[in-house]
Amino acid sequence: CKTTIAMLADPAASKSVVFGNDGVLAGMRDGHAYIDSSTVDEHSGQRIGEALSSKGGRFLSAPVSGGWRDAAKGALDRKLYDEVTVEGGLLTHLGHRHWFVGDSPAHAARAKLMLQIMMGNIVGSLAETIAVTQAAGLDPSQVLDMLNSSAMGNALCAAKGKLMVEGKYDPNFQVYLQQKDLRLALHLADELGVSAPISAAANGQYIRARQLGLGNMDFAAVRKAYDADTGTAAGE
Template sequence: MLADPESAIDVACGKNGAVGGIGPGKGYVDVSTVDVATSKLINEHIKARGALFLEAPVSGSKKPAEDGQLIFLTAGDRSLYELVSPLLDILGKSRFYLGEVGNGAAMKLVVNMIMGSMMASFSEGILLSKKVGLDPSVLVEVVSQGAISAPMYSLKGPSMVKSQYPTAFPLKHQQKDLRLALGLAESVSQSTPIAAAANELYKVAKSYGLSDEDFSAVIEALKAKSQDTA
């Protein structure tokens, strides 16, 4: 899956891009995660050639992909959606058809916005528990049994406690999605103070050189560093 708008446009519409060989009777399914505007742009290019277009960004990263547990958030030509549904069912565990092009991208961004804030909040909890003398591994266990348990916490928590961040979803991509989500929120004047605060933490983590680590490395942004007033 392609991670940014530029790559997606290049793959779809570039010199050797998909659009070159496309035409009436054909269809293009884009599973990359892009912003709403980029998705609409690709759609226009495809439509200009007389072909069908379906955006189909996926929710889920490395582990879900390997396990066939991806969720497809599709939008665009309904007939193409119906045509590829059997294929999507093999690749993933569920699929949503969300209407006009751009809605898949928007849904993906909203989900990832929540995810980014949740991970930042979880990081606060792990560090706070440790600082007050609790065992952060026990916190991860307690969380896993209650109303706020989430697969992500159970999957990432144990390694976060050990300051390890094997990359499933790169931190720079999480930060990019937060940025795009904040842009989306701003376009409709929706206040999102939690996401805005979370985004700042991912920015700090990037400035620590953690862009290519897993996004759970955002916890590093909350750790006290030794003074260095260079």
């Protein structure tokens, strides 16, 4: 087998599969390829890529975005990217759309963070809007319906808005994961010298949701950060 593809839970798992005993690095042969579809931070991706290259291997960091859509984004090795994304290629089984974002695994990690900023801010804003809607004596389902009928309508707000109105937060993508992504994005923005006040404010509300004991709930539970009576939040 000349190409190995992996999708793992976190950077630690990714590194262990590559660097562990009998791992991908140990078995790497000249010209063979390793594709990692996990979400890996930019430094881990860089380290994996360099190690595999040093043994003649080829590496593609191809994180997948969302749980609901199948969009993979590749990086590092343009030729490998092309091979695996053509019709019938390996990644066409993973996602219906692909983007080549740049010559380094860091590019893939950063591109994914950009989407995560938007996701955190949109769902945080939705929570804020629903909280004000309810305090204003309006019907949140109706406001959601208006939102979905407007130019702002999208699948994310429809799904997360429903959870907020029902107050049910069975996890699809957890509070602590969304907050981790905002933290990484703010760290990146800081490094680049860009002030990101909206994301910083949203991040604060996800931290507050964690403080309320909701870290493992769906990130729509950020809605709870707006309530006065949070006494029972942790027990949910």
